[in-house]
């Protein structure tokens with residue numbers, strides 16, 4: 003008998019036969035989660051025959067990500083719909099394989115290491131701001147994605163991506179489109195010849211070929227190099243992977259190296275660029291926040307470019323970044339499958355249930371955030387973080403599988419925002435743009451801005 007036999011059955015809506023609650027969810031995920039709140043903090047429902055459970059209570063979120071983490075795995079669904087690409091990367095692996103990968107990669111993300119990237123990050127942001135002003139008008143999401151991709155490629159892979167930006171963008175778009183709530187590709191079996199499936203496969207293949215070239219170029223370079231310069235220590239992520247040996251003396255396969263590169267190129271740029279995009283949207287929605295940000299950077303930055311040593315004085319910038327990640331968390335929602343029965347919030351969640359942690363719903367819970375839908379950076383002023391439960395705000399996830407790039411992203415976001423705000427005005431033309439209902443972390447339409455030098 004299960005050790006959770008005393009726990010109660012999950013409360014939740016009945017939904018329709020077959021599709022369950024899918025239609026309500028697809029119509030408006032925000033309203034769907036609002037309605038779920040009526041049932042409590044841990045709610046069960048069905049979609050297409052799958053048992054689902056949404057966790058809206060911060061303590062139960064903490065149980066999933068931290069205390070009971072062993073009872074959960076990442077769902078196979080994403081990896082399957084990506085044709086297996088990225089499945090050997092640290093975002094999707096499990097168990098011993100994941101642990102060994104995480105240990106190998108972790109030193110690249112220690113604070114001291116990440117701080118050495120500060121000048122590069124701000125330098126690229128300053129160049130981007132100058133280019134934007136020269137162009138006069140930008141599509142904010144693609145301009146921000148260009149910037150974060152350049153930063154990532156240079157800092158982690160020491161490569162210049164100018165010729166490959168399009169291939170990577172196509173891949174990232176494909177991953178996002180597949181991940182859309184209710185995308186046909188995740189619902190219909192593999193053999194159904196959807197046009198989008200063909201297009202996405204082509205994008206994967208082109209990206210795969212570009213990565214192979216990058217790996218071969220580096221192998222050739224390492225083969226020729228005099229490694230004595232840095233004591234033979236690899237000094238970027240790509241060299242680290244190529245030289246890696248696990249504790250059991252095995253080395254990463256070519257597929258694993260490719261999947262890691264894909265993982266970092268995807269997870270490492272798309273998220274931060276979405277945060278930057280929403281930052282400009284939200285700042286434009288309340289002009290006084292924009293003015294306050296500019297007043298701060300004018301007072302703090304000596305030469306118009308932010309550095310790591312400025313971060314402690316960039317307090318309002320910090321609140322802006324926090325508030326953007328609260329209201330528009332770039333990951334949107336986290337997903338897990340239960341691999342055993344587990345108790346959450348006093349209810350029994352059976353093995354084989356897909357558990358959803360909707361960040362955008364938890365982080366707008368009126369019990370913890372006043373006027374939760376309003377962008378109000380100053381809400382972070384008086385120690386809000388100490389007053390709310392730990393997992394009422396978790397834009398970078400939590401527990402052992404929290405975002406490995408958290409420090410990198412948090413620093414990049416602040417340095418880029420401050421540097422850009424110091425030199426240009428970014429006037430978003432459609433600041434009322436809503437989140438997309440399919441991928442609630444993305445804008446529903448292109449975000450256009452007029453950029454002028456200050």
Ligand code: HEM
Nearest residue numbers: 093269270273274332333336397398399403405406407411
């Ligand atoms: C604002 C920017 C970012 C946000 C909001 C974000 C968010 C997240 C979240 C929520 C997770 C956990 C996913 C889960 O538990 O299912 C995660 C994992 C991860 N993130 Fe980030 N991320 C950001 C930037 C980055 C950057 C810059 C990198 C790399 C340079 C990165 C690399 C990763 C990796 C590799 C994982 C998987 C970690 C593991 O499972 O061990 N992320 N991220």
